Amino acid sequence: MKKVFCLLALTTTLHAQDWPRWRGVNGDGRWNPEGLPADFANKEPQQMWKTNIGAGFGGVTVSQGRVYVMDRLKTPKEVERMLCFDAESGKELWKHEWEVSYGSMDYATGPRTSVNIREGRAYALGATGVAVCLDATTGKAIWEVNTVETCGAKVPTWGFAASPVLDGDRVLLHVGAKDGSVIALDKNTGKEVWRGGPDKAGYCTPEIISHAGARQLIAWGPEHVQSLNPDTGAVNWVHPYKITYGVSIAQPLFHDGVLMVSGYWHGAKTFRLGTGVELLWENETDICGLMSAPLFRDGVVYMLDKNRGLPAFELKTGKILWSDDNTLTPKDRNPQMSLVWMDESKNLAALLNADGELVYVALTPEKREELTRWQIIGKTWAHPAFAGSRLFARDDKQLVAWKLW
Template sequence: MLPCPNPPSLFLLLITLICSFFSAVSTAQQPSSDNDWPRWRGPGGAGQWKAPENIQLDWANQKPELVWKQPIGASYSGIAVVGNQIFTMDRQANEQTSEDALAGNERIVSFDRQTGRKLWDFSYAAHYKDLDYNKGPRVTPTVHQGRVYTLGAVGHLTCLEAQTGKMLWQRDLVAEEKAKVPMWGFAGSPLVINDTQLIVHAALQPNGCYAAFDCRDGKEIWRSGADPAGYTAPVLIKNGEHQQLVGWTPKHVVGMSPLNGEIQWKIPYEVTYGVSIATPLYKQGHILVCGYWEGSKLIKLSDDLQQAELVWEENEYLRGLMSQPLHRKDHVYLLDKQHGIVCFNLITGKVRWTDKNQLTPRGRNPQATLVWVNNSEHAMCLNAEGELVVTSLRPTGYNEISRHKLVDFTWAHPAYSGDLVFARDDEKLVCFRIPTKVSSSK
């Protein structure tokens, strides 16, 4: 018979169990916050910053202030923010790198949001054989219910505990599933749907252009499609009670069932060099995809999302590459490869204006990350030169308000959290505080 603990011991045991329970709950699922930027393009992937109401967008008298700076390795990986943690990826040398420049480790790393102190990192070997633009991983980490999900450039699908960096599971999709790595590596950030499935665009063989994995243990649930992998993740769209995954491969725009991956419709769109990069945009019952050489296409969906038809296509002014377009009140704002920011009507495709390359210089691979500020016409734009630009985007024209240098050359997507912006280049991760308006005294 086990001895019965005395009352003080019983009390301490009870307190310990309660504390352990709440600690486990905290580790498993951090509550969401308006300050979180938990995935590619922020909450819901909407590309909208929930900025403080008193945020100052005119920086003529007060510039953004550097809060902290930390060294980091090279990468195209974007930044995620949940709670008091920052998450991103980079590439580090390992013991084989001196003999083989393509050898190295991919690293997932977390920093303290307020101080920049490194909290943990997790590394694994990743050889970049035959990978063009081979300086580092591409995806933005996806943080969901206390877990961090990443897809490495050459197919390592990883799940870590967010607070500690402990590996919960990892799949080498190339070794295990014969996934075919595209020329520039896997770049579509993992997508969590219905809290249970992790969707990746990784061309498993055979017939695994898209695949769903169990968030808990990484076991495959379904796979779908025979197309090769492009560089963007699918999106989950909703119309009433209907849900659908929409993806853009190098050969088609496709609609799939989230339950089993069944392809419900597809529209041909074969792109040069397979550069299906920008995430499909679902607005006003239509899907918009924007390509570099072949231009943009608008696809109308039926109310039940089961049928699709091409509405228009344009390849003179609407040729996006990596930059994600923004939509507001019937109009879309897209960084075209030649004309700069272009404003056009979503339904008709009619061009209203171009900014004539004011936001970012014209170049071979123009890039700028565009994010709306709250529900306003103002947008934050981090261009490839590392300049954070505040603009007003409206159908009547482009207006620049402020501009400030944050980092050196970068294609990595920044993150916004409260009055802070986080950005990176190939050597440093920085945190800047955006000025706020001082309330007038009564």
């Protein structure tokens, strides 16, 4: 009986340390693992396993001892795939594929989204608009919907990049269908439930916030910041923000009644939410995000800027406190890093930069302090999975698992 109890306790702990969707359990970049050792920065990561996969920008997710990722193969036929591996050994457990044609899509490497795992099912959206629901244990198909053919979705220049969001019995997809920036599908059948929002598809994963006792679905598109009712798709409000080339990518940030979006070409805009929405401040030159999602703590935002690297600035005023001058990830026309809270209570963060380096850093309103860095994979824009003391990362050739301490 004691052995059974210990096994159940261990299983519960491991599952509590899953990374089942893009940016973690709540989609907000919080890792905060249990048992972080005081000397974690001196613990050299140990590679557990690596395996060959196809190309893609989509992040890695982990649930109940299984690792999920999407890729694309060009031969013998062009397909997108969802792959599932054993988290301990790296053994491939199953794969599921569907035919695609990327055509003239820009940056046509592979899928851009992360698999979302819930209640034993795996939900995914491919770059050309194919949405699938699979049994997460066996890979058996439960439903498949081509949102372009079925819902009138329009593939944007760089393909669909917004990961599926699960809300109750619905799967929310930001695909810019006719008369609906977001469509909601029944999670069990794939049947359409509602569609809403005026915009075409952007590249930003929608998020659900709660304000003044009501839930709102924030969907940032290429022409508007949109607030929808997540139960019905009805529009609460829209605010114009037309983006050059439609690159609404970085995840919006909402705290303390303030909503921030930030784009490469036209910079950051923040809004105070009340019964509607009011512009609070904007900065078109000095706070220009691209793909990297921001972190927030105690009124301060940490977000990668296209020119100055990682700056810290006040959410409510836009006052810039410092920047790292491109030391954490290489300065580039399209800079990228995936940033998460490692121990939020102690201002410790971890990031995977575009060169494939894992960097530990302390972030405070006064300064940033790099603690250490380790090379773990090749060049990548894909978000890794931080699960317990493990890190799972991918590039265009491999999926790699590391034990961090």
